[in-house]
Amino acid sequence: MRTIHPGELDTAARAIEAGELVIVPTNRWYMICANASNADASGSIFAGKRRPSGKSLVYVVPSLAICEQHFQLGAEARKLAEQFWPGDLALLLPWRDPDDAARHAAVGSPALTTMAPGVLGELAARAKVPVAATTANISGDAGPNDRGPAVTLDEVHAFLAVSGLAVSVIVDGGVCPAANHMTIVDCFTPEAKLVRTGLVHQRAVTAALGREVRPS
Known part of the structure; x- marks a missing residue:
């Protein structure tokens, strides 16, 4: 396992392409990443995190144009993407x-x-394969003393010790300040629905769409 500086992201990108796991910092917390099209690499994250198979990893697109090549964006999805991407919003x-x-x-x-x-978006832009990511922590409620996903390198190493995951590269981003989730909006249907509130506030989603949006 190698710890690198954010300026060495090509090393992390090559590791992802080789089917290896990488951990990177975000504004929110550290994320563990894999090739989204590599079932073994992505599957090892589910196993290590004890993550239910139905709880998806996030697909990190390097640009809106590439997103449109693979996904259908309705009018409301497009408004949200244009307003908040790159940012702390998942669709x-x-x-x-x-x-x-x-x-x-x-x-x-x-x-x-x-x-x-930041670093996660830059990794997606540099990798020649699609990047899947999720928070560096064990899934589920671990009790009242659970602090949530890792926000420091020490917490990253503690997570790896518990999970048993083999990670090739860790990008050192210092302390992640926000310690909060992405907002998730369901854009599968024409009228978007708020699934989870996070750093992008419900009021901001409402303002961007020009109508009241409440958690579903």
Whole structure:
């Protein structure tokens, strides 16, 4: 396992392409990443995190144009993407091609999709394969002392010790300040539905769509 600086992201990208796991910092917390089309690599994340198979990883798109090549964006989905991407918002989007959905089962159908700022977004832009990501923590409620996903390198190493996951590269981003979730909006139907609130506030989603949006 190698710890690198954010300026060495090509190393992380090559590891993803080779079917290895990488951990990167975000504004929110550290994320563990794999090739979204590599079933073994993505599957190892589910196993290590004890994550239910129906709880998808997020598909990190490098640009809105590439997102449109693979996914159907309705009018409201497009408004949200144009307003908040890159950012702390994920959209549940229908695939254009059912074969693509089958090849990327780890990110679900509809796919949980985002265009991330910072190191995670740059990793997606540099990798020659699609990037799937999720938080660096064991899934589920671990009790009242659970602090949630890792926000420091020490917490990353504690997670790896518990999960048993073999990670090739960790990108050192210092302390992740926000310690909060992405907002998730379901855009599978023409009228978007708020699934989970997070750093993008419900009021911001409402303002972007020009109508009241409440959690479903």
